[in-house]
Amino acid sequence: MSNFEVFFDYIQNLSRKMLSADDKQVFMAHLKPKKLLKRQYFLQEGDICKYTGFIVKGAAKTFTVDEKGNEHILKLSVENWWLADFESYYHLTPSRYNIAALEDMEILQVTNAQVEEFFAPIPAFTAMQEVIKQNYAIANQKRVHAAISYTAEERYEDLINNYPHFLKRFPQNMIASYLGISPETLSRIRKNTLK
Amino acid sequence: MSNFEVFFDYIQNLSRKMLSADDKQVFMAHLKPKKLLKRQYFLQEGDICKYTGFIVKGAAKTFTVDEKGNEHILKLSVENWWLADFESYYHLTPSRYNIAALEDMEILQVTNAQVEEFFAPIPAFTAMQEVIKQNYAIANQKRVHAAISYTAEERYEDLINNYPHFLKRFPQNMIASYLGISPETLSRIRKNTLK
DNA sequence: CGTTTGAATTGACATTTATCAAGCATATTT
DNA sequence: AAATATGCTTGATAAATGTCAATTCAAACG
Numbered sequence A, B: 001m002s003n004f005e006v007f008f009d010y011i012q013n014l015s016r017k018m019l020s021a022d023d024k025q026v027f028m029a030h031l032k033p034k035k036l037l038k039r040q041y042f043l044q045e046g047d048i049c050k051y052t053g054f055i056v057k058g059a060a061k062t063f064t065v066d067e068k069g070n071e072h073i074l075k076l077s078v079e080n081w082w083l084a085d086f087e088s089y090y091h092l093t094p095s096r097y098n099i100a101a102l103e104d105m106e107i108l109q110v111t112n113a114q115v116e117e118f119f120a121p122i123p124a125f126t127a128m129q130e131v132i133k134q135n136y137a138i139a140n141q142k143r144v145h146a147a148i149s150y151t152a153e154e155r156y157e158d159l160i161n162n163y164p165h166f167l168k169r170f171p172q173n174m175i176a177s178y179l180g181i182s183p184e185t186l187s188r189i190r191k192n193t194l195k
Numbered sequence C: 001c002g003t004t005t006g007a008a009t010t011g012a013c014a015t016t017t018a019t020c021a022a023g024c025a026t027a028t029t030t
Numbered sequence D: 001a002a003a004t005a006t007g008c009t010t011g012a013t014a015a016a017t018g019t020c021a022a023t024t025c026a027a028a029c030g
Helices: A003-014 A021-030 A086-091 A112-119 A123-149 A152-162 A164-169 A172-179 A183-193 B003-014 B021-030 B086-091 B112-119 B123-149 B152-162 B164-169 B172-179 B183-194
Strands: A032-036 A041-043 A051-057 A060-065 A071-077 A098-101 A105-111 B032-036 B041-043 B051-057 B060-065 B071-077 B098-101 B105-111
Touching: A003 A021, A003 A051, A003 A105, A003 A123, A021 A112, A051 A112, A071 A172, A071 B123, A086 B123, A105 A112, A123 A152, A123 B071, A123 B086, A123 B123, A123 B172, A152 A164, A152 A172, A152 A183, A164 A172, A172 A183, A172 B123, B003 B021, B003 B051, B003 B105, B003 B123, B021 B112, B051 B112, B071 B172, B105 B112, B123 B152, B152 B164, B152 B172, B152 B183, B164 B172, B172 B183
Parallel strands: none
Antiparallel strands: A032 A105, A041 A098, A051 A105, A060 A071, A060 A098, B032 B105, B041 B098, B051 B105, B060 B071, B060 B098
C-alpha cells in the first residue's frame, strides 16, 4: 500500500464523507512525502510549527528540556497520527516544544497555508479534522485526570491498559518521562507489580 | 443584556461567520434557559451527558471522588464556557465525572440531538465548535505539560499567571484539588512565596 | 571480535508531598 | 445571637518520589 493509500484509508475511517478522485488528486498534489532519520528534528522549541505531517511510518516524541537538562515527553506519536504542535500550528505562535524522530520515519507533509487553501474545502478532510481535535481534547482530558488523581503506579497501570503497544515500542525511560516520573521510580514500580 | 444576547456575543467573538436573524431564532427556539442552584448537579458519574449548557452566569466544577472519599477537580468552568463532559457528550458513553454548580447558575441548555439537528447547519455555530475543541485541546495539552514537568509550586505559579481570576473566585482547597495537591501543601506554598 | 554506548536495576539517601490532628477564623444557618 | 459548618493554617510524622552513584547487561559499532 502506497503512502497515499494509507492516508486515504485513514481519512475514510474517521469521516463518513467520501473522498472523490478529484479530492485525492488535491492531496497528492500538496502532501509532500518526506523521510526523517532517527534523531532528526521536525520542530525546534521557539520555532513556529508551519508544517504538519501525517505519519505513515515511524514514531516521534514531543518534549521539552528543563533547566536541569531533564527531558519531559509530552506526547509520543506513531503511525496514523499527525506530527505537529497544535498550539503553535493553529495559533502561529512560537512552540514551547521540540519534536524529534525516534525511528526513521515517513511522513506526508503540508503547510498550514496549503491546508487552508486546498484541503479546507474538502468535506471529508474538515470532518476528519474535527474528529482529531475532539479526540485529542478528550485524550488530554483523561491524562490531566490521571495526573491530578492517580499515583505513579496507577498512571503506569493506566498506560498499560490504554496504550500497551507503547510499552513494547519505546524504552522504559521514555515511558517514565511520559508518565512524569523518574526512570528509577518506574523500574521499582515494575519490580513491585511483578509479584 | 439578555441571556441570549450574551450567547450571540460569545459566538460572534469566536467565529467570523455572521449570525442571521433566522439563526438567532433557531437558537432561541432550542436553547432552554435554566437555573441551577449552588451544589446542584448538572451531571452524575455514570450517566451519559446528553445536555450541554452555555454558562451565562455562575461557575461549576467537574470532579471525581476516589475510594478514599477525596475529591479531584478536573475542571472549573465559568461564564462563557460550556458545561459538559465532552467525552461523554460526543461519544455518548457513561461519564466518569460529576459536574456540580459552585454558585447559583444560569445556563442555556440543549441536547446533543438538538445541536445535531438544528445548530449543525449554522456556519457560525460549527466554526465556534471547532474553535472551542481546539482551545480545549490546547489548554489540556498545557496542563499535561505542567503536570509532568513542574513541581507543585511551579504549577501554582502557572495558575496565577494563566487564570488569576480563579484564585479570587474559588476557595483554596478547590484550587489545590485542581492543581492535584493537598490543601495543606498549597497553604504552605503560599506561605513560602509570600517572602 | 572486542569496544563502546545506552538502558535498566539497585542501594543509600534527600526532598517533596501527603496525612493526621488540632486550633482558629469566618461564613452560614437557625 | 447562638450554633454549626467550612475553610485555612500549623506542627508532627509518614509515605511517595527524586537524586546520585555504582553495577550489570545488552545492543550498536567500528
